[in-house]
Amino acid sequence: xxxxxxxxxxxxxxxxxxxxxxxxxxxxxxxxxxxxxxxxxxxxxxxxxxxxxxxxxxxxxxxxxxxxxxxxxxxxxxxxxxxxxxxxxxxxxxxxxxxxxxxxxxxxxxxxxxxxxxxxxxxxxxxxxxxxxxxxxxxxxxxxxxxxxxxxxxxxxxxxxxxxxxxxxxxxxxxxxxxxxxxxxxxxxxxxxxxxxxxxxxxxxxxxxxxxxxxxxxxxxxxxxxxxxxxxxxxxxxxxxxxxxxxxxxxxxxxxxxxxxxxxxxxxxxxxxxxxxxxxxxxxxxxxxxxxxxxxxxxxxxxxxxxxxxxxxxxxxxxxxxxxxxxxxxxxxxxxxxxxxxxxxxxxxxxxxxxxxxxxxxxxxxxxxxxxxxxxxxxxxxxxxxxxxxxxxxxxxxxxxxxxxxxxxxxxxxxxxxxxxxxxxxxxxxxxxxxxxxxxxxxxxxxxxxxxxxxxxxxxxxxxxxxxxxxxxxxxxxxxxxxxxxxxxxxxxxxxxxxxxxxxxxxxxxxxxxxxxxxxxxxxxxxxxxxxxxxxxxxxxxxxxxxxxxxxxxxxxxxxxxxxxxxxxxxxxxxxxxxxxxxxxxxxxxxxxxxxxxxxxxxxxxxxxxxxxxxxxxxxxxxxxxxxxxxxxxxxxxxxxxxxxxxxxxxxxxxxxxxxxxxxxxxxxxxxxxxxxxxxxxxxxxxxxxxxxxxxxxxxxxxxxxxxxxxxxxxxxxxxxxxxxxxxxxxxxxxxxxxxxxxxxxxxxxxxxxxxxxxxxxxxxxxxxxxxxxxxxxxxxxxxxxxxxxxxxxxxxxxxxxxxx
Amino acid sequence: xxxxxxxxxxxxxxxxxxxxxxxxxxxxxxxxxxxxxxxxxxxxxxxxxxxxxxxxxxxxxxxxxxxxxxxxxxxxxxxxxxxxxxxxxxxxxxxxxxxxxxxxxxxxxxxxxxxxxxxxxxxxxxxxxxxxxxxxxxxxxxxxxxxxxxxxxxxxxxxxxxxxxx
Numbered sequence: 006x007x008x009x010x011x012x013x014x015x016x017x018x019x020x021x022x023x024x025x026x027x028x029x030x031x032x033x034x035x036x037x038x039x040x041x042x043x044x045x046x047x048x049x050x051x052x053x054x055x056x057x058x059x060x061x062x063x064x065x066x067x068x069x070x071x072x073x074x075x076x077x078x079x080x081x082x083x084x085x086x087x088x089x090x091x092x093x094x095x096x097x098x099x100x101x102x103x104x105x106x107x108x109x110x111x112x113x114x115x116x117x118x119x120x121x122x123x124x125x126x127x128x129x130x131x132x133x134x135x136x137x138x139x140x141x142x143x144x145x146x147x148x149x150x151x152x153x154x155x156x157x158x159x160x161x162x163x164x165x166x167x168x169x170x171x172x173x174x175x176x177x178x179x180x181x182x183x184x185x186x187x188x189x190x191x192x193x194x195x196x197x198x199x200x201x202x203x204x205x206x207x208x209x210x211x212x213x214x215x216x217x218x219x220x221x222x223x224x225x226x227x228x229x230x231x232x233x234x235x236x237x238x239x240x241x242x243x244x245x246x247x248x249x250x251x252x253x254x255x256x257x258x259x260x261x262x263x264x265x266x267x268x269x270x271x272x273x274x275x276x277x278x279x280x281x282x283x284x285x286x287x288x289x290x291x292x293x294x295x296x297x298x299x300x301x302x303x304x305x306x307x308x309x310x311x312x313x314x315x316x317x318x319x320x321x322x323x324x325x326x327x328x329x330x331x332x333x334x335x336x337x338x339x340x341x342x343x344x345x346x347x348x349x350x351x352x353x354x355x356x357x358x359x360x361x362x363x364x365x366x367x368x369x370x371x372x373x374x375x376x377x378x379x380x381x382x383x384x385x386x387x388x389x390x391x392x393x394x395x396x397x398x399x400x401x402x403x404x405x406x407x408x409x410x411x412x413x414x415x416x417x418x419x420x421x422x423x424x425x426x427x428x429x430x431x432x433x434x435x436x437x438x439x440x441x442x443x444x445x446x447x448x449x450x451x452x453x454x455x456x457x458x459x460x461x462x463x464x465x466x467x468x469x470x471x472x473x474x475x476x477x478x479x480x481x482x483x484x485x486x487x488x489x490x491x492x493x494x495x496x497x498x499x500x501x502x503x504x505x506x507x508x509x510x511x512x513x514x515x516x517x518x519x520x521x522x523x524x525x526x527x528x529x530x531x532x533x534x535x536x537x538x539x540x541x542x543x544x545x546x547x548x549x550x551x552x553x554x555x556x557x558x559x560x561x562x563x564x565x566x567x568x569x570x571x572x573x574x575x576x577x578x579x580x581x582x583x584x585x586x587x588x589x590x591x592x593x594x595x596x597x598x599x600x601x602x603x604x605x606x607x608x609x610x611x612x613x614x615x616x617x618x619x620x621x622x623x624x625x626x627x628x629x630x631x632x633x634x635x636x637x638x639x640x641x642x643x644x645x646x647x648x649x650x651x652x653x654x655x656x657x658x659x660x661x662x663x664x665x666x667x668x669x670x671x672x673x674x675x676x677x678x679x680x681x682x683x684x685x686x687x688x689x690x691x692x693x694x695x696x697x698x699x700x701x702x703x704x705x706x707x708x709x710x711x712x713x714x715x716x717x718x719x720x721x722x723x724x725x726x727x728x729x730x731x732x733x734x735x736x737x738x739x740x741x742x743x744x745x746x747x748x749x750x751x752x753x754x755x756x757x758x759x760x761x762x763x764x765x766x767x768x769x770x771x772x773x774x775x776x777x778x779x780x781x782x783x784x785x786x787x788x789x790x791x792x793x794x795x796x797x798x799x800x801x802x803x804x805x806x807x808x809x810x
Numbered sequence: 811x812x813x814x815x816x817x818x819x820x821x822x823x824x825x826x827x828x829x830x831x832x833x834x835x836x837x838x839x840x841x842x843x844x845x846x847x848x849x850x851x852x853x854x855x856x857x858x859x860x861x862x863x864x865x866x867x868x869x870x871x872x873x874x875x876x877x878x879x880x881x882x883x884x885x886x887x888x889x890x891x892x893x894x895x896x897x898x899x900x901x902x903x904x905x906x907x908x909x910x911x912x913x914x915x916x917x918x919x920x921x922x923x924x925x926x927x928x929x930x931x932x933x934x935x936x937x938x939x940x941x942x943x944x945x946x947x948x949x950x951x952x953x954x955x956x957x958x959x960x961x962x963x964x965x966x967x968x969x970x971x972x973x974x975x976x
Contacts, residue, residue: 028905035913036901036920038847038887045846128837129811129830219851219859219914219948270849270914271948303852531912531949699908699950706951730856730946738939738952 016612021551022544023758026695029536030551031529040268043223046238048296051225052081054286055131056305057121057138059113062149062380062723063160064142066109069121074137079130081293083138084122084285086110092291094284096165097254100277100502101354102173103183103345104165105383107281112145114162114343115382116725117308122285124297147380147723148181151317151340154377155179162343162378173345174354183345183376186354189436194371197332201323205407207790211396211772213315213340213381213717215733216388218530220270221306226286227296234261235290239283241266241558242276242528243568246505248560250279255287266558272530273707274386275311277348277570307733308725311348312381312717313388315340316358316396320404328412330423333370333435335361335400341376344383348570349392350500350507356392357491359436363401364445364489364661365423370435380723389707389768391492391571398488402773406485406780407789416485416777417458421449424487431754438491440659444687444751449487452663452685455747458483461667469785478673480785484666484778488770492762493576493658502567506653509577510564511585513542513553514647517635519628520552523585526566527578528558532764533696534574538582540692541758545586546593547613547627564649572660572762575692576753581652583757588648593630599639600625658753658761662686664770668778672809675801677713677779679742684770688763689752700764701746708771710736712779714796734796783807818879820845821889829876836860838876839886847887847917851946858945861918862886868925870944887917890924899965900924900958909958911949919945923959931967935960935974 021027034040071083086108089095096104109120123134146160153159161167161180170177174184198204224239235257241247244264252259269276282299289297301310316337323332339355341347349356355374362370387393405423409416424445425432432440452458461483468481497506515521523538534557539550557563566578590610597615598605601623608615614626634646667681684701691697714734718727727733752759772793779795780788786807791799804810813828820843827842839845839862851857853872860872863885892898900920903909910916919942926933926941933941938956947955957973964971 029908031913032905032910033897035910035916036887036897036904037891038845038917040847040913042846042849042914044840044850047844129832217948218912219857219946220849220912221851269912270851271912273948300850303854303857531910531914533911695908699911699954702951702953703911703947703949707948729854730852731854735856735946735948737943737946738956739943741939741952744951744953 013612020543020547020549020613021540023540023690023692025540025693027536027540027550027693029533031533031535042220042268042270043225043238043240044300046225046267048225048227051296051298052124052126052289052293053128053131054122054124054289054297054299055128055135056119057123057135057140058117059109059120060116061113061142061144062116063114063145063147065112065145066120067141067143070139073139074123074134077130077134077137079126080123080134082124082289083134084108084289089288092288094254094288097279097284098503099344099346101345101347101349102351105344105346107284115380116723117305119281119309122289124289124293149379149719149721149723151338151377151379154181154379162380181378183341183378184354186374187372188359189371190369191371193369194332194334197369198321198323198334201331202326203412204321204323205404205411206319206321207404207407209318209320209400209403209790210792211314211316211318211399212793213312214388214711214715215307215312215717216273216275216386217307217735218271218273218275221301221303222276222280222282222310223300224283224286225296225298226290228287228290230294234263235287236263236265237287238265238267240269240276242272242530242570244528244558244560245526245565246502246567247279249505250503264560266528269530272570274313274348274388274570276530277386278311278346278384280310303730304728307717308728309382311384311386312342313386314396315385318396318400320400322404322408324408328414328419328422330365330367333362333367335372337374339374339376340379340381341385342379342381342383345376346384348386350494350502351504352499353392356387358393358397360394360438360489360491361397361401362434362436363398364425364487366425366429367435372436381719387571389704390765391490391494394490395769395772398769399773399776402486402488403776403790406777410784410789415462417449417453420485420487421446439656440489441656441753441755442751443489443659443661444749445487445661448661448663448685448687448749451747451749452665452683456665456681456683479669479671480782482668482670482778482782484668484774484776484781486664486770486774486777488766489659489661490572490766490769491657491659492572492765493654494571494573495657496655497653505567507567508651508653509581510566510649510651511578511581512564512647512649513585513589515548515589515631517632519548519631521548522554522556523582524556524563525578525582526564527569527574529569532569532574532700537692537696541579541582542586545583546590564651572765575760575762576658576756577652577654579760580654580757581650584652585648585650588650589646592646593627595642596630596633596638597625600633655755658689658756660686660688660761660763660766662766662770664774666774666778668782670779670782670800672804675797675799675804677800682742683745683747684767685747685749686763686766687749687751688766689750689756689761690759691748691750692760697763698746701767702744704765704767705744705771706736706741708768709741709775710734712772712775712793712795714794716794814877816876816880818882818884820884821886831875831877833876834872835874835876835879836871839871845886845888849914849917851914856946858922859915859918861921861945863921863925868922887920890920900962903958903961903965907954907957907961909950909955915945915947919947919955923962927959927963927966931963933963
């Protein structure tokens with residue numbers, strides 16, 4: 006069976022294992038329109054549900070009259086909070102220890118909040134029904150500005166919390182206060198500031214934005230009352246968690262709930278949480294005895310499901326005159342909207358924001374976060390970031406630039422001076438994390454050399470002189486950003502969601518002919534898992550990736566896993582895959598030893614099979630071993646070749662990167678041009694470079710949108726003024742810059758294959774690069790910090806306030 | 811609501827159906843004809859995932875009534891593969907150049923690129939970017955989508971595709 010005519014390289018190429026730019030298997034169906042998304046699920050007798058929503062941001066509900074709606078042809082039912090109370094589902098637990106109304110109970114707390122659920126034979130009839138539901142409101146004072154949430158005379162938003170001084174994360178200081186989270190050594194940090202030769206202080210805001218995957222949130226719920234089983238097809242990033250949560254709150258036994266996440270049209274964190282639509286569709290299916298589909302429209306998506314960010318970060322750095330940082334002090338005011346429905350692991354009310362020391366060796370730091378309620382949509386999500394890491398990275402990267410400006414130092418030089426050094430890894434940060442590995446200096450220097458940083462700075466200096474002489478109206482900015490992400494949530498010792506530990510899982514089953522299936526607890530929303538997971542297995546056990554089918558998203562067949570968000574798939578599920586493969590390999594080795602009549606220790610794994618050490622012709626391929634595993638296993642050994650692994654990681658992983666944005670801004674119009682954008686990422690071992698590059702492009706495009714214009718904005722009366730793609734900036738191919746990508750490889754020491762995760766890095770590192778470029782452009786005119794988003798109008802405003810127009 | 815009879819040719823086959831006058835074309839395609847390749851993303855003509863080809867023009871089927879398509883000739887993504895079932899040059903281009911991730915924008919993107927290449931068989935990068943500006947992508951940005959269209963253009967024109975240097 007040993008074909009010696011095939012070279013080693015050819016055998017390796019045939020596997021399409023790790024490191025190979027394997028073309029995606031998903032694309033065969035997607036390019037032909039043969040994907041199967043939730044809205045493609047159609048069941049006999051299926052009904053459609055849609056919401057009556059509040060036009061008021063804060064109002065008491067005086068009455069809801071369903072009579073006219075129930076007379077509309079096709080309308081079968083109208084659910085309100087009163088109906089949900091009958092099944093104990095008027096309120097649901099959030100992911101953050103709070104509770105949230107499923108349908109408005111007594112009053113509404115944000116514009117477009119769900120008030121009633123109309124169920125009809127088709128979506129047009131449901132829409133007619135919505136228009137016929139009569140709701141009488143009494144308007145209440147509206148609270149929009151989080152900085153006034155805790156004013157003495159601020160309106161009471163959450164009447165259900167009246168008198169409660171204790172929240173899920175400690176004391177509540179005010180009736181609109183959610184939690185205060187502090188971490189770090191306050192005394193030591195305060196002392197560092199007292200002794201500081203230089204310090205800076207700036208209020209750095211990261212505005213409210215929204216993930217907006219092109220497919221909105223949706224589900225089909227079908228309750229079989231004969232069997233007592235509930236099947237839910239949904240846009241779920243974490244299907245198993247949804248199943249457990251439904252079992253806990255709806256009191257349906259977990260084995261009688263089938264959750265299926267089919268193809269998902271982008272997630273970006275938006276599809277982690279549980280939304281009223283899912284609950285209402287399930288209840289409606291139980292009530293009507295028919296399947297019920299709920300499909301969110303774009304306005305609903307933008308105004309009611311999971312915003313992102315909205316952090317206002319007062320940031321201080323203490324340093325020496327030479328530019329060595331000595332302390333970091335950050336206070337965050339976090340606007341969580343009407344319900345604290347943020348998607349964060351249970352123990353972290355502000356997620357992993359305490360990565361805010363970034364890539365720098367701060368001897369001491371202190372962080373305090375206050376979460377407050379406002380009349381805005383709930384549910385801050387980890388939008389293309391690992392739980393508030395984007396905010397932290399933006400905060401520290403902006404602050405380092407401000408410090409550099411104050412010291413008269415180059416921002417890149419200041420960073421190089423303060424980076425955690427390679428020999429310090431594993432590195433214990435002042436705010437409690439252990440960074441697994443990194444080589445920041447190499448990454449930064451590679452970036453600076455590749456873009457010829459020195460000559461860009463010279464060009465900028467010349468342009469500034471020309472501007473001062475009145476020869477040009479264009480200013481040039483260099484946005485340097487260096488980030489360390491924290492991903493791979495996570496180790497059960499410190500990560501859980503609603504008490505559910507955050508491990509992940511894989512089951513591999515090889516069939517007699519040497520082909521097999523891998524079922525994984527993660528759930529792709531475009532990340533290409535069907536392609537890359539098979540590549541890990543190919544390298545680990547020597548079966549070609551084409552012979553491994555990957556399946557995810559069906560709780561009946563996949564092992565229990567925590568799903569895909571926060572760049573956790575490769576760090577956690579990817580490790581589970583490698584470990585399951587290694588279990589298979591160990592059994593295969595025993596079988597090979599028996600067949601080749603040698604001791605196991607005399608065998609070595611060689612690309613696609615086992616070989617007797619020193620005797621190259623005595624070899625058994627994995628394919629042969631598969632056949633033998635079923636049909637002639639060693640005496641006493643169980644037949645079959647399959648394994649399951651539940652992987653609880655020992656630590657998070659810490660990918661990092663060095664980015665540079667070169668931007669020109671016309672001060673008279675505020676129009677900017679991104680001349681160049683370079684992104685160097687280090688995500689450890691690279692499984693599929695093509696997919697990594699694609700993810701970096703996508704993340705940078707989203708970072709560009711956020712930094713340069715995208716915002717969920719409310720007027721003073723609490724109206725959302727960015728509720729459609731008309732007003733919410735979505736970059737097209739025309740304005741999106743060209744991306745240059747690069748990499749270094751610093752494997753994670755604790756991950757079985759050394760991989761760290763990459764999908765979010767470009768968003769985490771990209772936003773500060775854009776913002777730093779704008780701020781750098783204006784800095785020579787005396788400005789220290791201009792708030793995002795930096796659209797043309799705001800750039801022009803900045804120029805105006807600096808007196809140059 | 812009174813229903814209206816509509817007939818049209820979709821992917822070369824004559825089809826008919828009864829629809830309410832307010833029925834959107836995208837719903838007619840997806841619900842009546844079971845052609846689910848055409849997606850719905852914004853319902854305001856901004857995102858382009860519902861783009862189809864109608865009488866030789868690109869159109870967004872989420873803001874067109876089915877009755878407006880009476881008698882017309884429509885191509886959807888389901889009609890884009892080669893006659894022998896293999897991927898067409900455009901579909902192959904998206905796969906080869908990694909021009910998609912979640913695949914939700916892909917059918918609309920392919921339909922728009924199809925018409926773009928009919929109108930302009932030799933587009934520059936700038937023309938491609940402008941030509942697909944009505945179609946949004948959230949996952950993979952646009953760089954590889956542009957390459958996918960360049961790949962298809964070369965293949966259709968019988969030229970060798972050369973990837974531009976980074």
